[in-house]
Amino acid sequence: MEYIIHILVLAGLFVIMTVSLNIVLGFAGLPAMGQSAFFCVGAYASSLACLHLGLSPWITLCLAAGLAWGVGWLVSLSASRLAGDFLALATFGLAAVTYSLAVNWDAMTHGPLGLSAIPPFSAFGYTLDTAWSFFPIVTFFCLVTILASRRLVTSPFGRVIQGMRESNMLCESVGIDVGRFTRTVFSTGALFAGIAGALYAHYVTYIDPTSFTPMESVTILLMVVFGGMGSISGSVLGATILVVLPEGLRFIGLPSSLAAPVRQMLYGSILVALMLIRPSGLLGKYKWR
Amino acid sequence: MVDLSVEIPSGCIVALIGPNGAGKTTVFNLVCGYVVANKGSFSIAGVDATGRVPEQVARLGLGRSFQDGKVFEQMTVLDNVLLGMRDPKAESMTAALFRRGALQEGKEEQTRRAMQLLQEASLESKAESLACDLSYGQRKLLELCRVRAFEPSVYLLDEPFSGLFPDTATEMTRMIRGLREAGKTVVFIEHDIQTVSDLSDRVVVLDFGRKIADGTPEEVLNDPAVLDAYLGRVGHDAP
Amino acid sequence: MITQLTVNGIIAGCTYALVAMGFTIIYGTVRFFHFAHGAIVAVAAYTAWAFMAYLGMPFAMAAIISVVAAGGLGVLMDRFVYRPLRQRKSPSLILLLASFGMFLVVQNILQFVFGSDIKMLRGGAASEGHRLFGAVITSTQLWIVASSVILAVAALWFLRKTGFGKSIRAVADDQVAASLVGINSERTVSMAFFLGSALAGVAGILVALESNVYPAMGLNAVIKGIIAALIGGMGSIPGALLGGLLIGFAENVGVWGISSGWKDAISYAVLVAFLLFRPGGIFHTDLELRKV
Numbered sequence: 001m002e003y004i005i006h007i008l009v010l011a012g013l014f015v016i017m018t019v020s021l022n023i024v025l026g027f028a029g030l031p032a033m034g035q036s037a038f039f040c041v042g043a044y045a046s047s048l049a050c051l052h053l054g055l056s057p058w059i060t061l062c063l064a065a066g067l068a069w070g071v072g073w074l075v076s077l078s079a080s081r082l083a084g085d086f087l088a089l090a091t092f093g094l095a096a097v098t099y100s101l102a103v104n105w106d107a108m109t110h111g112p113l114g115l116s117a118i119p120p121f122s123a124f125g126y127t128l129d130t131a132w133s134f135f136p137i138v139t140f141f142c143l144v145t146i147l148a149s150r151r152l153v154t155s156p157f158g159r160v161i162q163g164m165r166e167s168n169m170l171c172e173s174v175g176i177d178v179g180r181f182t183r184t185v186f187s188t189g190a191l192f193a194g195i196a197g198a199l200y201a202h203y204v205t206y207i208d209p210t211s212f213t214p215m216e217s218v219t220i221l222l223m224v225v226f227g228g229m230g231s232i233s234g235s236v237l238g239a240t241i242l243v244v245l246p247e248g249l250r251f252i253g254l255p256s257s258l259a260a261p262v263r264q265m266l267y268g269s270i271l272v273a274l275m276l277i278r279p280s281g282l283l284g285k286y287k288w289r
Numbered sequence: 290m291v292d293l294s295v296e297i298p299s300g301c302i303v304a305l306i307g308p309n310g311a312g313k314t315t316v317f318n319l320v321c322g323y324v325v326a327n328k329g330s331f332s333i334a335g336v337d338a339t340g341r342v343p344e345q346v347a348r349l350g351l352g353r354s355f356q357d358g359k360v361f362e363q364m365t366v367l368d369n370v371l372l373g374m375r376d377p378k379a380e381s382m383t384a385a386l387f388r389r390g391a392l393q394e395g396k397e398e399q400t401r402r403a404m405q406l407l408q409e410a411s412l413e414s415k416a417e418s419l420a421c422d423l424s425y426g427q428r429k430l431l432e433l434c435r436v437r438a439f440e441p442s443v444y445l446l447d448e449p450f451s452g453l454f455p456d457t458a459t460e461m462t463r464m465i466r467g468l469r470e471a472g473k474t475v476v477f478i479e480h481d482i483q484t485v486s487d488l489s490d491r492v493v494v495l496d497f498g499r500k501i502a503d504g505t506p507e508e509v510l511n512d513p514a515v516l517d518a519y520l521g522r523v524g525h526d527a528p
Numbered sequence: 529m530i531t532q533l534t535v536n537g538i539i540a541g542c543t544y545a546l547v548a549m550g551f552t553i554i555y556g557t558v559r560f561f562h563f564a565h566g567a568i569v570a571v572a573a574y575t576a577w578a579f580m581a582y583l584g585m586p587f588a589m590a591a592i593i594s595v596v597a598a599g600g601l602g603v604l605m606d607r608f609v610y611r612p613l614r615q616r617k618s619p620s621l622i623l624l625l626a627s628f629g630m631f632l633v634v635q636n637i638l639q640f641v642f643g644s645d646i647k648m649l650r651g652g653a654a655s656e657g658h659r660l661f662g663a664v665i666t667s668t669q670l671w672i673v674a675s676s677v678i679l680a681v682a683a684l685w686f687l688r689k690t691g692f693g694k695s696i697r698a699v700a701d702d703q704v705a706a707s708l709v710g711i712n713s714e715r716t717v718s719m720a721f722f723l724g725s726a727l728a729g730v731a732g733i734l735v736a737l738e739s740n741v742y743p744a745m746g747l748n749a750v751i752k753g754i755i756a757a758l759i760g761g762m763g764s765i766p767g768a769l770l771g772g773l774l775i776g777f778a779e780n781v782g783v784w785g786i787s788s789g790w791k792d793a794i795s796y797a798v799l800v801a802f803l804l805f806r807p808g809g810i811f812h813t814d815l816e817l818r819k820v
Contacts, residue, residue, distance in 0.1 A: 104789020268632025
């Protein structure tokens with residue numbers, strides 16, 4: 001049972017990242033592939049601030065989210081000048097560089113060894129280091145993310161970013177500052193990924209670069225597309241299914257050294273099949289050919 | 290674009306005509322900031338608008354439509370019009386997250402106005418359908434609604450009549466006349482001489498990026514230079 | 529020290545250039561980013577290794593077979609995934625995502641079949657080094673440089689002097705119009721995929737000779753290849769060569785005195801600088817970077 005809750009906690013973290021990426025990709029139409037970079041920044045920033053400055057994880061969570069937002073904002077300065085595919089590659093490159101820094105910047109990140117003994121969250125004198133005790137925290141942040149996203153997309157703000165998905169030129173013709181909205185949307189996606197990263201670090205209490213490979217960005221993007229572009233409930237569903245599904249591999253007795261490649265193969269095949277058969281995903285309303 | 294100097298008084302309808310490739314749409318793109326001019330300047334209501342990016346030009350009060358009826362395809366007809374109605378305060382992210390009540394109030398007022406505009410274009414029954422389901426003519430009407438919602442003082446309409454059925458064209462004529470009555474300035478590109486002389490107060494003729502005539506429809510349509518450069522060729526390249 | 533770093537940079541740059549050339553030929557024809565190009569690099573290296581280790585085949589023969597296999601894999605990817613999408617006129621982002629999917633599948637098949645441990649292609653000790661302006665360069669490395677330059681010249685000759693280059697440009701501009709003037713557009717696309725992927729295959733074998741064979745080798749190769757192609761100017765062969773050398777040089781000389789782990793960050797910084805200040809690349813190509 002503990003194990004099932006553990007999987008649900010992981011699914012919750014991915015829900016946060018997927019729902020927020022859907023705002024960027026599915027609603028605003030910006031193919032950002034740097035979600036794992038911000039996840040990484042959030043995780044390392046929060047852990048390092050906790051370990052070196054001795055701050056409470058709750059405070060470092062906020063700092064990490066702020067840092068991820070700031071990095072996202074800086075990246076978006078160039079992002080708002082790039083068209084679709086170039087943006088996808090540039091942000092994927094960002095994810096690759098962040099990973100490479102996590103591996104190579106020994107003095108800060110301890111390289112491949114990673115950071116250990118990261119303090120867990122605590123509340124009212126209890127240490128929240130088990131799956132059961134952490135579950136409510138993840139649930140809370142998931143709900144906040146979903147609620148905030150719903151509010152964003154059903155507001156005039158949401159209407160503008162959905163207009164940008166269709167045509168920047170048309171938006172400009174009615175006086176919309178496309179660059180500003182791009183930066184806002186992009187850095188908001190980064191902020192949520194940063195929160196997810198910090199939550200992850202204080203939950204597992206040990207992080208190493210293998211959790212932040214650039215391919216993780218492709219996985220998160222797959223969850224958005226699988227659930228459906230422009231559908232928040234689709235993202236929740238997509239993230240949950242794609243986290244839970246590979247766990248089934250354990251039950252058919254696959255050794256864990258092979259489980260990782262099989263899981264990735266599964267993700268890759270789903271992505272190709274989706275593009276060929278149903279690019280708009282499970283619940284997507286946006287028609288994508 | 291070689292040489293073009295036009296001063297357009299407010300509150301009149303100007304037709305921009307010329308043979309294919311004369312640079313009519315290029316003029317629009319230059320003015321709107323989609324294409325950067327090598328030199329020259331232009332201003333709207335006394336404000337210099339040279340070298341600005343499209344959204345800044347638009348905010349100076351310049352609304353434009355595009356040649357082939359561009360709309361936000363996968364949004365509802367109503368949302369298309371609402372997007373034209375800019376309200377920067379309501380569009381901020383903090384408003385979306387924390388000021389839902391205020392948004393709700395503004396929304397009712399905006400929706401009412403948007404429906405009014407749609408009604409004038411006989412599109413009110415389509416308000417909830419997706420813009421991509423509209424016919425070509427309806428898209429062009431919707432496009433004009435979007436530009437109107439934005440309430441510019443100058444309208445640049447790129448071939449608003451091309452490909453329209455007579456009924457829709459009448460609707461379009463009525464809407465454009467309505468704009469003049471409201472004191473707006475309209476510049477439109479058109480090929481059909483009948484429509485031009487019916488609708489416009491003034492005609493500007495372009496050929497190879499050069500202004501070759503400028504005046505009332507009667508004057509211009511009888512100008513030998515125009516007949517030579519443009520009307521003389523009508524027999525060959527008219528649709 | 530600086531000469532040694534320069535030599536290292538040129539050698540790394542040559543392999544990047546080969547990947548970039550293949551990438552740029554494919555992009556020039558179909559106008560989307562074929563990310564799975566990187567997986568082909570790894571497949572070629574593993575094929576060569578498998579033929580040599582399991583069948584005891586001589587290196588030259590294994591190399592030829594794996595280059596052909598790489599080309600074939602590229603054609604298959606196009607035939608079964610990209611072509612249906614192209615015929616549906618999918619936006620290029622969909623093709624890019626499908627490409628990421630294929631990359632994941634192929635890389636993990638390699639890991640599944642061969643395991644994630646490192647394999648060596650060259651037998652025995654590293655070959656004797658030659659001295660050149662105070663830097664050491666091995667025979668293998670000379671081979672890498674020579675074959676990259678020869679292949680670049682050959683590819684350029686092929687595109688310029690045969691009708692193929694023209695067909696590629698025609699197909700890239702307008703498939704329908706191209707077929708109206710008698711160009712078989714599907715065959716041109718297949719040809720471009722074969723040629724581009726074969727170049728990636730050569731790069732894979734050279735990388736394997738110079739360093740190691742491991743499943744994730746394709747990721748680094750394709751990222752550097754794409755950066756090289758972008759800063760060279762998409763669609764330009766000389767651009768790809770120059771871009772590859774520039775990236776190789778920048779990341780090797782750039783880490784002078786600091787940890788070599790910063791290589792990726794340096795090449796990314798070069799890319800960002802180009803995207804911001806010269807988005808068309810060195811050989812400016814008229815690509816629409818901005819969304820309309």
